[in-house]
Amino acid sequence: MSKRIDVKDLNVYYGKFLAVEGVNINIDARSVTAFIGPSGCGKSTFLRTLNRMHEVLPGARVEGEVLLDGDNLYAQGVDPVTVRSQIGMVFQRPNPFPTMSIRDNVLAGVKLNNRRISKSDADALVEKSLQGANLWNEVKDRLNKPGSGLSGGQQQRLCIARAIAVQPDVILMDEPCSALDPISTLAVEDLINELKENYTVVIVTHNMQQAARVSDKTAFFNIAGAGKPGKLIEYADTQTIFSNPSVKATEDYVSGRFG
Amino acid sequence: MSSNSLTSAGASGRTGDKVFSGFALGAGALILLVLFSVATFLVVQAAPTFVANPSEVAGGEGFWKYILPLVLGTVIAAAIALLIATPVSVGVALFISHFAPRRLAQGFGYIIDLLAAIPSVVYGAWGVAFLAPAMAPGYQWLADNAGWFPLFAGPASATGKTILTAGIVLAVMVIPIVTSLSREIFLQTPKLHEEAALALGATRWEMIRMAVFPFGRPGVVSAIMLGLGRALGETMAVALVLSSGPLIASLIRSGNQTIAAEIALNFPEATGLSLSTLIAAGLVLFVITLAVNMLARWIVGRHKEFSGAN
Numbered sequence: 001m002s003k004r005i006d007v008k009d010l011n012v013y014y015g016k017f018l019a020v021e022g023v024n025i026n027i028d029a030r031s032v033t034a035f036i037g038p039s040g041c042g043k044s045t046f047l048r049t050l051n052r053m054h055e056v057l058p059g060a061r062v063e064g065e066v067l068l069d070g071d072n073l074y075a076q077g078v079d080p081v082t083v084r085s086q087i088g089m090v091f092q093r094p095n096p097f098p099t100m101s102i103r104d105n106v107l108a109g110v111k112l113n114n115r116r117i118s119k120s121d122a123d124a125l126v127e128k129s130l131q132g133a134n135l136w137n138e139v140k141d142r143l144n145k146p147g148s149g150l151s152g153g154q155q156q157r158l159c160i161a162r163a164i165a166v167q168p169d170v171i172l173m174d175e176p177c178s179a180l181d182p183i184s185t186l187a188v189e190d191l192i193n194e195l196k197e198n199y200t201v202v203i204v205t206h207n208m209q210q211a212a213r214v215s216d217k218t219a220f221f222n223i224a225g226a227g228k229p230g231k232l233i234e235y236a237d238t239q240t241i242f243s244n245p246s247v248k249a250t251e252d253y254v255s256g257r258f259g
Numbered sequence: 260m261s262s263n264s265l266t267s268a269g270a271s272g273r274t275g276d277k278v279f280s281g282f283a284l285g286a287g288a289l290i291l292l293v294l295f296s297v298a299t300f301l302v303v304q305a306a307p308t309f310v311a312n313p314s315e316v317a318g319g320e321g322f323w324k325y326i327l328p329l330v331l332g333t334v335i336a337a338a339i340a341l342l343i344a345t346p347v348s349v350g351v352a353l354f355i356s357h358f359a360p361r362r363l364a365q366g367f368g369y370i371i372d373l374l375a376a377i378p379s380v381v382y383g384a385w386g387v388a389f390l391a392p393a394m395a396p397g398y399q400w401l402a403d404n405a406g407w408f409p410l411f412a413g414p415a416s417a418t419g420k421t422i423l424t425a426g427i428v429l430a431v432m433v434i435p436i437v438t439s440l441s442r443e444i445f446l447q448t449p450k451l452h453e454e455a456a457l458a459l460g461a462t463r464w465e466m467i468r469m470a471v472f473p474f475g476r477p478g479v480v481s482a483i484m485l486g487l488g489r490a491l492g493e494t495m496a497v498a499l500v501l502s503s504g505p506l507i508a509s510l511i512r513s514g515n516q517t518i519a520a521e522i523a524l525n526f527p528e529a530t531g532l533s534l535s536t537l538i539a540a541g542l543v544l545f546v547i548t549l550a551v552n553m554l555a556r557w558i559v560g561r562h563k564e565f566s567g568a569n
Contacts, residue, residue: 053458058361085460095451099473108469109459159455166459 002200003069003086003169004029005050010064011229012045012054020046021229023064025219032192032201034211034238037221038253042230043204046221047172050202051087052080068169085109087170088163093179094155096147096162103143105158106130109166125165133161134191153184160191164199171195173203177210189214208254212242220250298545305539307532317536325536326543328506332422332515333544336497337490339426339510344433344490345483351434352441357467368442375435383499386428391419391500398423398511412509420502423510425517428496433486440485444478445471477559484555491548494519518544 005027012020020042027033035043048054049062052073066073073083088109096105106126110117117125126143130136135157139150147158156176163171173192177185192214195201205211211218218241223230234241234250245251252258313321351371355364395417402413452470461469497520504514522537529537 051458053454056454056457081460081462084458089454089458091451091454091458093451095449095455097452097455097469097473099476108456109461112459112461112465162455162459 002029002198004200005170005202006065006067006070007050008065008067010046010049010062010066012042012049012062013060014057015059018229020049021231023232025232025235027200027202028217029200030196030198031216032196032203032214034215034218035202035204035221036206036208036211036218036253037230037233038223038258039206040226040230041221041223043219043221044174045230046232047174047202047204048089050170050172051089052083053089055080081113085112085166086168087172088166088168090156090159090163090171090173090176092175094152094159096150096155096158098146098148100147101144102139102147102150102158105147106161106165108162129161129165130158132164132195133157134187134194135161151184153180153187156180156184156188157191160188160195164195168199170200170202173201175204175206178206185210208242212238218242220245220247220253222249222253301538301542301545305535305542307535308539311532311535315532317533322536322539326518326540329516329518329521329540330543330547331506333491333517333519333547335510335515336422336426336429336501336517337487339423340429340433340490341483341487343427343430344437344486347430348434348437348482348486349441349479351438352445353467353471355438355442356445357463357471368439371435371438371442375439379432379493379495380499382428382432383496386424386496386500387420390428391421391424393419394421394424394427395419401511409508410510412512415511416502416513418502418513420500421511421513422501422515425497425501426510428500429490429493432493432496433490436489437479437482437486440482441475441479444475444482448474480555480559484552487551488548491544491551492519493517494523498523 005025007023007025007027010020010023011018023046035047037043045054050066050073054060054062062074064074068083068086072078096102097108100108103122103126106129107117107122110122110125127136127140130139135154138154139158147155150158156179160171160176177188180188189210192201192203196216203211203214215238217236218238219235220233220241221230222233234245234247236245240246241250242254245254308316308322311322313319313324316322316325318325351367355368355371359367395415398415398419398421401411402415405411406413448471452474453466456466456469497517501516501520502513503516503520503524506516507514518540522540525533525537
């Protein structure tokens with residue numbers, strides 16, 4: 001199920017503007033990798049290139065390779081739709097479909113591409129996905145109520161359930177807790193710890209404690225100045241990044257001296 | 260004497276607030292007043308028709324016998340217009356909002372807005388001078404090949420001045436309105452929902468079905484209702500295009516008439532009771548429009564829980 005990601009010499013452009021330059025990184029399967037760095041350093045942009053979601057913006061393009069267990073996402077003839085069905089994404093703000101019930105939200109991705117699913121299979125999948133997102137006990141009595149009626153933290157876990165329902169290889173999370181209160185954040189962090197048993201998880205976070213709590217490895221991104229491209233400065237075990245980083249900028253950032 | 264500094268301060272800055280709230284209240288009240296006056300005018304002026312001896316009303320068999328074919332004619336013409344205009348408008352709006360390259364989309368949107376500004380008499384002239392003759396052979400073909408179906412029963416109109424032609428002209432007039440509003444709604448679809456669908460592996464069309472349509476549905480229904488309002492009330496184009504007559508089921512024969520065109524054609528010579536009858540016909544149109552709008556509100560409000568407003 002879960003697959004590794006290897007990125008080789010990746011440059012990301014918005015039109016002519018080079019947003020992220022020269023990223024090389026190897027992300028292990030069944031692990032949690034955190035991207036940290038100051039605002040505007042390109043970590044979210046880079047995350048989006050891992051499932052080609054950056055292409056939603058007109059003019060965005062990349063150079064280089066992103067390999068999912070050796071298969072290049074940017075090879076000729078690769079459909080971004082296929083890529084995204086294998087590499088799921090959870091966003092900064094919870095975004096369940098407001099017109100769908102909780103149940104339909106979970107099944108939204110499964111029913112795509114004209115796939116059919118029997119009612120009993122669907123019921124089982126809804127339960128399994130919601131269990132997997134630690135949400136089942138809270139919503140099992142109101143599966144047909146709208147997803148937008150849940151609290152922010154519950155909505156975010158619903159989005160995670162929706163992402164894992166399609167059984168992706170990798171789950172990308174773009175600051176998944178930045179709109180949540182501390183209790184909900186804790187619930188999502190617990191969930192991330194459980195998810196790594198089955199999935200490769202990559203998380204962008206502004207919260208360094210969070211990176212320290214949930215991730216196995218941490219990548220620090222930085223930017224030399226406004227208008228300059230973001231770069232991957234250092235990538236190592238989380239422990240090393242936070243206790244004994246090899247680059248001065250990393251140390252300054254994780255110790256709170258800037259950023 | 261102890262004076263509270265909070266009571267006196269800041270009162271001078273409130274004048275603008277008061278002026279604006281008064282203005283807003285006045286504007287709101289004015290709308291109600293105008294609507295009420297129109298309704299009152301229609302009811303008072305139409306009253307003689309309802310109490311008159313049935314044999315004296317146009318047609319000689321009372322007002323309801325007179326108005327029923329007109330109501331049906333109006334509804335048929337408007338229904339044809341909407342059946343054509345809705346899919347086309349939603350398609351064009353989607354093309355502009357989600358498919359066309361940005362530069363093309365802007366020019367396209369501008370052209371659509373221009374179409375909405377063309378006076379209805381021009382559409383009518385186009386309908387009678389170009390569309391009707393162009394449609395006539397098609398009607399003949401329909402009568403020959405699908406004549407067994409009541410809607411296409413012959414003999415087909417040789418001039419093409421039929422209710423179907425009128426409906427098509429109305430559709431062309433309604434399309435810019437519905438397109439313009441739908442496009443605005445579609446463009447406002449939250450990026451968040453579009454990205455949610457795409458990130459699940461949705462194709463562009465699936466993303467539109469999952470995120471854009473559910474978000475835009477109430478707005479598109481409102482847009483269609485505005486279009487329907489224009490189709491129901493359109494006078495000039497129908498009066499020019501349609502060769503009117505008694506109510507018939509066939510869409511490709513001369514015949515049928517709409518309320519608005521009937522009023523316009525007969526108004527210049529109307530006096531006394533016949534004038535009152537025409538105004539009563541206007542009252543009926545008013546009521547139909549009101550009913551249709553309430554129906555639309557009900558449709559939109561039915562799924563309030565799932566509207567995303569909570």
